[in-house]
């Protein structure tokens with residue numbers, strides 16, 4: 001069986017040796033107030049390392065976008081952060097900065113320089129009345145006032161060719177470019193200030209498959225060359241197995257599995273990760289039977305007790321209705337260090353502490 005290749009320039013083992021660049025700790029986000037408050041993030045912990053490609057996957061509504069919007073302070077009302085820390089580690093060491101407590105001025109200065117985002121459907125946010133060159137040079141001018149106009153134009157041309165667009169397109173208007181080219185321009189804009197973290201929220205979803213692949217390959221090539229870290233959001237876990245070093249799977253506002261991409265592919269430990277893998281055709285390697293996941297995610301305003309996945313889970317037993325699972329190393333000897341899963345089958349200690357008997361080994365270790 002041939003496993004798909006990842007961007008292997010940065011093996012998962014390297015992640016553990018590299019410095020963390022962004023640490024999200026116990027992040028809690030709600031939308032609205034009172035009875036119908038939606039608990040969109042319920043204590044999320046996630047670390048991104050320098051140069052790493054971290055994939056964030058999960059069905060619609062599980063909180064992927066909320067997580068990156070909150071972590072970059074771009075969350076709009078009625079969303080609000082009620083607890084947590086987001087630590088950004090400055091280049092060259094020094095005390096990490098808590099992004100959630102940063103004042104507006106330094107936040108604005110840091111945005112695009114430290115962390116840049118390519119939003120869902122970003123290609124539609126180019127201003128139709130300005131040439132793309134002007135839109136690129138304006139972004140550069142806002143952060144690098146010391147650069148002269150010819151220097152900014154030169155940089156804009158360089159950025160375009162970096163993302164595979166002929167530099168003479170600098171004088172095109174957005175409507176003269178295809179959707180794929182406009183999305184490349186948005187990526188060029190995000191890279192304009194050489195950020196250390198690039199967040200991409202479903203950056204290629206609106207494009208056809210061939211264009212998606214070309215853009216992904218380009219991003220990975222740029223990552224290898226420039227060394228920025230990437231958080232890549234998608235519903236499609238098969239795609240992440242191709243491009244990510246590590247994958248975090250989200251469900252109902254929590255991370256339920258966090259593991260090297262190859263481990264998620266070969267041995268998913270959470271039944272939800274397994275279900276997601278069987279919901280999308282693999283891009284390479286042997287075919288998997290596509291089964292999908294029965295049922296739908298819970299209402300985040302009225303969550304069930306215990307494990308939020310239990311109604312859809314083939315392994316659920318009475319303990320799952322009573323004990324909320326925590327992220328722990330899987331109870332399988334030989335699993336990669338640093339791997340985490342939030343499933344009671346892997347946390348016999350919590351099960352016993354809650355007054356239940358752990359599942360017998362064959363079921364407990366089936367995934």
Ligand SMILES: Nc1ncnc2c1ncn2[C@@H]1O[C@H](COP(=O)(O)OP(=O)(O)OP(=O)(O)O)[C@@H](O)[C@H]1O
Nearest residue numbers: 031038040059060061062063064065066067078300
């Ligand atoms: N403006 C809002 N008001 C109320 N609830 C919201 C709002 N935005 C998001 N939510 C809720 O927060 C939860 C998480 O949404 P979010 O958009 O972060 O999920 P997602 O995983 O990024 O989904 P998608 O893949 O569809 O973008 C959802 O259940 C959604 O209903």
